[in-house]
Amino acid sequence: MLSPGDETSQQIDQFVDAFYERVLADPLLAPMFLEVARINLAEHLPRIKAYWRKMLLGHSDYRRHMMQKHREVDAIKHMTPEHYERWLSLFEDTLEKQPLGTSSERAFTLARRVAGNMRQNLQRFSG
Numbered sequence: 529m530l531s532p533g534d535e536t537s538q539q540i541d542q543f544v545d546a547f548y549e550r551v552l553a554d555p556l557l558a559p560m561f562l563e564v565a566r567i568n569l570a571e572h573l574p575r576i577k578a579y580w581r582k583m584l585l586g587h588s589d590y591r592r593h594m595m596q597k598h599r600e601v602d603a604i605k606h607m608t609p610e611h612y613e614r615w616l617s618l619f620e621d622t623l624e625k626q627p628l629g630t631s632s633e634r635a636f637t638l639a640r641r642v643a644g645n646m647r648q649n650l651q652r653f654s655g
């Protein structure tokens with residue numbers, strides 16, 4: 529039998545796959561991943577899944593400095609307010625189609641908060 533954590537863990541996998549399908553098809557966001565960061569999807573997706581398992585289930589398998597990664601991306605191509613808005617709106621849309629059960633609302637609250645911190649952290653005079 530699945531424990532509630534196992535169920536959410538599977539939902540996280542499905543959610544992240546669906547979210548990245550949207551992100552990588554988005555003309556504003558896709559170049560950040562594919563041209564600026566040149567991610568290897570086979571390495572990247574498990575990290576994103578581990579990140580959300582940490583955030584939502586308290587698992588400890590994500591131990592990287594995600595803010596530093598975004599600083600490196602931002603240094604090459606600035607992440608503008610439009611990028612954050614698009615990222616959050618795709619995240620929210622995906623949650624509607626691929627919900628995280630009882631964790632959906634918390635996931636969106638966390639995403640908004642992290643995006644807000646990131647935006648402040650990487651702020652430039654140009655916005």
Ligand code: HEM
Nearest residue numbers: 560561565575579592594597601607611612615639642643
């Ligand atoms: C403007 C919005 C965002 C953009 C354009 C963006 C873009 C990226 C890119 C290009 C990478 C790959 C970096 C690399 O491997 O070199 C990345 C990694 C990542 N992003 Fe974002 N991101 C955004 C917002 C967020 C937010 C709000 C979160 C969390 C709530 C998040 C979570 C992560 C995580 C966990 C990684 C993996 C870092 C690692 O351990 O390698 N991102 N992001």
